[in-house]
Every structure is written in C-alpha cells, then in structure tokens.
Amino acid sequence: MIVGILKEIKVEENRVAMTPAGVEVMTQHGHSVLVEKSAGNGSGFTDDLYLEAGAEIVANPLDIFARAEMVMHVKEPQETEFGLMRPGQIMFTYLHLAADRKLTDGMINSGSVCIAYETIQKADGSLPLLTPMSEVAGRMAIQQGAKFLEMSKGGQGILLGGVPGVDPGNVLILGGGVVGTNAAKMACGLGARVILLDTNLERLRYLSDVMPKNCFLLMSSPATIRERIQVADVVVGAVLIPGTKAPSLVTRDMLSTMKKGAVMVDVAIDQGGCFETSRPTTHGDPVYIEEGVVHYCVANMPGGVAKTSTLALTNATLPYALEIATLGWEAAVRDNPEIRAGANVVKGEITYRGVAEAFGMQYVPVESLL
Secondary structure, eight states, X not given: OEEXXXXXXSTTOOOOSOOHHXXXXXXXXXXXXXXXXXXXXXXXXXXXXXXXXXXXXXXXXXXXXXXXXXXXXXSOOOGGGGGGOOTTOEEEEOOOGXXXXXXXXXXXXXXXXXXXXXXXXXXXXXXXXTHHHHHHHHHHHHHHHHHHTSGGGXXXXXXXXXXXXXXXXXXXXXXXXXXXXXXXXXXXHHTOEEEEEESOHHHHHHHXXXXXXTEEEXXXXXXXXXXXXXXOSEEXXXXXXXXXXXXXXBOHHHXXXXXXXXXXXXXXXXXXXXXXXXXXXXXXXXXXXXXXXXXXXXXXXXXXXXXXHHHHHHHHHHHHHXXXXXXOHHHHHHHOHHHHHHEEEEXXXXXXXXXXXXXXXXXXXXXXXX
C-alpha cells in the first residue's frame, strides 16, 4: 500500500504521524511511504532521516492526497483538506468528530474511510492510541498549571509544592483515567495536596493502592465538585467518554466560588471541554481569564513537546497502521475488533454510535458496509 505522511497544518502543531524508524518498518514490509517535505522538522526528524529510512519526500501535499491509499495525520483534517480526500481513501488520525459538526460533515462528504486513533479500543476497554497522548497531556497539565499559578502569568502566586513552614498548593483532578492518573502522579511528585475524583468505585480502590499518600481519592458528584473547587489552586479536567462529547462538570456559577488567580486546565477540550467556560486556545495564546480564574484550554497539548509525543505516538500507532496497510481496511476492520471500533465514518456513513448520537444523525454499523 502507498501510505502518505502529511505535514501538520493545524496552528502550532509540531508533531508528525510517523518517525523515520516507523517508516523503515513499513518499507521493510513492502509498503511505500510518501512523506511531505519538512513534515518531521518540528519533532526533530529531518528529510534526510526519512530518506535513509526508505521514504519518498514529496514537496506538495496535493500529490500525497492524489497518490496515497492511506493518509496519516496527527490532528484532524483541516477545512482546506476536506476537498482533497478521495472516496475510498483511508484517513487514519485523531478525529474527535463528536465535538465538531463541520468536520464530521466534511468527512461524510469526502466518501473516505475515516479511522480514528481515539476510538480504537481493546477488549478491556482501554484506548491504546489515545493512551500515550493522554499520558503526555496529563503530565503537561500540571506543568502548565504550576506555570500559570505564577503572578507574572496571571495566577495567584502559589508554589504547588510549598516550602517548609508553608502549605503546598491544592490540586483537584476530575477523572481517574490515564490523564487524571498521570496528572496526579506529577502533582504528587511536586508535593501538592491532590484530590482526585472519579465515579468508578473500583478505579478508586485501585488508585488508593498505587497512588502516593498525598493523593486523596473521592467519589465524584456535583456536590463534591462544588465543595472542593472552592479551595483548589489548580483544577484539571480529565474526563473522557470515548468518541462522544465530554460532559460539562464545572459550571460558570462554580467559578464565582473559586480563588481568584486559580488555574483550570481542560484536557478534554478536544472533545468539547468539561468546563462550561472552556473554549479552545493555542500554544501561542494558551490562556484567558473568566471570573478571575485562569483557563488553559490548548486543544493539542502534546504538540508542545513534539519529539516526545511523536515517538510515543508512533510506538502505539505503527502496529495498527501496518495491519491496515497489509490487509486493506475492509479485512482489517472485519478481522480486528479493535480497528473496527476505530471506524468513525465510512463511505459517507457514520459508523460510530457516539458521533451519530452527538448530532442526532443516523448510525450505520460498519459491518453492513463491508
């Protein structure tokens, strides 16, 4: 199969969908890989490295869309790319369709086969292609929260770890999944007082066994959030319902009870955000203030540490990309239930229930299209 690796065009997105090492594996299995010129520069991978790995460097992205049977991105296709996708062409990337009707319509109208990284799911419910970026984003959430607590950044001037004789900062984490757990590990390591909320009692029992003593696990409820948010210096929104819009857990009314200069980091912003006052921001302009509270809502957080993120992403995506390229999308979807769960839009039909429900549109099981 001819596989195309595009240069990311979303604002300040420096990741790339495949490392040179990944390209070498693909070519060893008989596939051709087209890499757009300078696609890897932001992650520290030069065109020469891709050439050495066996890729063909292509100057124009139009040529990649025209020639590739499978196109790989990191972020969702941008509006200028909708018309370049061909019927039957495989688009393998993060999509987050449930939060974006225009993108969903674009993918439907393209007639392409859209397989979303974030909904590929294992039998145990884990999301193997979302996990590495969730690990990065969870850890970054605390870094960013700590940075924007500084007074020069608009925060209240709190050091999360405190110092001897001075209380540490308070971190409230909503969600005990991969993002929340990694955020809690980082915050605990800094010495903060951490409260992690989740609605899954079994998950809380597990975390109580593995998390440090300065991490306190509580059952989440609106009342608990209202109570705990009043003392929080940093709030991390880390909730995820795979393939659907994130629930709104923090209302505007709650902000009026928070400390002025507290920081809210919404890691769920890709899925619409879990704070009522959230709106997407960028690495170049990452924060805004609502009701005296600093909001950090960067929609591609891992892009800020592009080299780490690209390496971690390729580690996870490469086996699936190789399987799709080797078998073709139909056989891969039929034979592998994990890839089947990743099929979001196929030949103009919505094949992921969460996306269909988000917009009140018709859901068509992908099996009926094979």
